[in-house]
Amino acid sequence: MPDYILEMKNITKDFSGVKALDDVNLKVKRGDIHALCGENGAGKSTLMNILSGLYPIDSYSGDIIYDGELCQFKKLKDSEEKGIVIIHQELALSPYLSIKENLFLGNEQAKRGVIDWNLTERKTEELLKTVGLREDPNTLVSQIGVGHQQLVEIAKAFAKNVQLLILDEPTAALNEEESENLLELVKAFKKQGITSIIISHKLNEVVNISDRITILRDGRTIETLEKNEISEERIIRGMVGRDLTNRYPDRQANIGEVYFEIKDWTVHHPIDSSRVMNQNLNLTIRRGEIIGIAGLMGAGRTEFAMSVFGRSYGSQISGKVFKNGKEIDVSSVPSAINNGLAYVSEDRKSLGLNLLMDVRQNTTLSSLEKVSHHGILDKEMETKLAEDYRKRMRTKTNSVFQNVASLSGGNQQKVVLSKWLATEPEILFLDEPTRGIDVGAKYEIYTIIEEMAAEGKCICIISSELPEILGMCDRIYTMNEGRFTGEVLRENANQEVLMNLMTIEKERVI
């Protein structure tokens, strides 16, 4: 038997011209717990999707050697047949089916199409015992907690005779105790000879559990650490160390007095109102200042911005918002817009744009009253306004009548920015403003953001990319688990400082 259960060699994958993975190599020893670390967008999930066959063989280049043989997976089922099972961040269970039905979904214990329920139930009980879950096999999945659902997913992997278990952010939605149980379980599997690959942002867990760690950054393999080299500091250095020259415009900040202020902002989950998503957040922005909110995925950054912007997220929202010393009403999107707020969402396509409409219609969507009289549109005025912003943003389109769906990511983002600038806002929240945009267009967008700040607007950038935060922001709030864990001025900040603050967990907050 070969020493390495899995070797992925020279994997390169691009999404319509943008390289997501560039010559990535990964070697996993048999029986190891191997961690995959990297910032958001470093390419971890893409790599695992290639391994599982979700991205078929002809959509990337490079070789996968599993158990000594070259594999060419065309679909998920191909990799599962070899014993490779991936458990995604978002659980893939069917909520209104029972545990036993879920365990054997697509793998039904049937004879000539008729399901043998007794056999199914017996096997389910065995599997649940393996993962240490005490639930009735007939319970609906929607009736058990997330932690137990995670265990059902793992049991499902065992039903498929798993050899290599891949866990993508397995503890992201779990509490402390559930996380610990899960990690213990993974260790127990190791004793049974099962190899695991674990993707996690929680560095203390990773350090605790893994035998070896491979670090990815910007779609490349940076290094693989052996057990004796592993430490949180070492991982952080590998994840963030990158060249920062000339990727951001020179910032000559001209910062005035405090203009915008949020006090004691608390938000609960929209459906499960017992879950606190944002807790007692306090934030100030001065005139002409660019502040940043740094945090890993799931830290509650987007939830914060959207709840401030017209309560577009969450329930039981409490806290106050002040502009220029006076409290303002942000309880609905129109009133937030009227009070000078704008929110550029992180998901351009599903939240920012109307893909059926052209550049002109998207540009004016939030400021229709500016291009109409008594509710009747003045199309000439509208075209002119859109044209003005097209020129100002240097959006590359044939005309303002071009459909936005056919534009590149960078130009689509410029249309979203145009839409919000057309409302003449005073405070802008920019949520992942350069996600999925190539480097050239990023620079242009940064320039636009600086111009807005120079006009005296208050700007808040939310970003998972630390270099972006460090390159753009005058002051940075760090966030984890729905709280601000630190506030750092630009001159005192670097990636290690931020990463350390971003990973402070609740118990350690003083």
Added chain:
Amino acid sequence: MEKVVNDTQAKAKFQLGEKLLDIFSKYSMIIILVILLIAFQLMTGGIFLRPLNITNIVLQNSHILVLAAGMLLVVLLGYVDLSVGSVMAFVGSIAGLLMVNNGVSPLIAVPICLLIGALIGAWQGFWVAYVEIPAFIVTLAGLLMFRGLTQVVLGGQSLAPFPVGFQKISTGYLPDLFGGNGLHIFSLVLGAILALLVIYAQWKARKKRKKNQFETSSLPTFILGAIFLAAIIMLLSFVFASYQGFPVILIILAIIVILYGFLTNKTVVGRQIYATGGNKKSAELSGINTKKITFWVFVNMGLMAALAGLILAARLNAATPQAGQSLELDAMASVYFGGASTSGGIGTVMGAIVGGLVMGVLNNGMSILGIGVDWQQAIKGLILLLAVVLDLYNKKRKISQ
């Protein structure tokens, strides 16, 4: 050398083909309508396009066109309204109760009926917009409820006859103020005024575009287009004039088409409807009150269903329990025929009206040819499917370019 010439020729040919395809995809429904008109004209030996029959097509389909206009807005939001046929019948029954049984004047009864329609729309709109029950379910419930209530009001009987003044909504013609013999001069004059107005409006729009230095079509193209448009309006006026003149219902229809065209094209509300239907989340985050929009679109649909119910009752000169049955399907078919998308955000009033006319022409033409109702249904269904397939193909081709 020869090869190069061949290549450029082939290229030119290819471009011409592309251009024709483009024109076809843009006006495919109108082209299909014209083809149908010519085909029926040939097959019926010239009966089809006679003034009498053209007038009949308008009279027979007016209520569907009214429904289609209202349904378009609902479909633009990505919903359907299954209840409109039943609402028509219910409103018709109320009209009968008021005018036939109690002798209420049409001048009072008609506004009351329209108000009831709007209230029904508000009832359904409330559930869809604010409680977020799927429109399919709410209006399915409406379909059952209002059909049932119609039976309750009518007690299973038909109510007739309506006052003559009320019947005129569907069967009346404009009076000829000039008393022409054979030819209805007043209709011709009206047509001429309309043609002049349309040309003037287009000329003004062109001038404004020029002033703002936007691209405009060349002057000869513009003149040619204007002459073509005026010719069509005059030709239609002549056709109607040579029978009994413009029917009253045609004027009502024209007003509805103009109003809805204006609403969807030129108003903030219209833009907000398209934005909501195209991407509700993004519309909400852009500050559009999508709930309010949804509510009022259903109120409007109720109003239109009531108007269609009155038109139908006036034409049949009776309020019957079965009135309007399955007309919701005709209305939806018209809208989808006209290029609207089932997921919302795409569709035009002109498309819906042309779609309705295609359905009407098919009905009328096949009836003249003596094709049974059974086969008519089957053929209509097949043509609807083909039309939508064609539309989808066009859109895909456009995207792949």
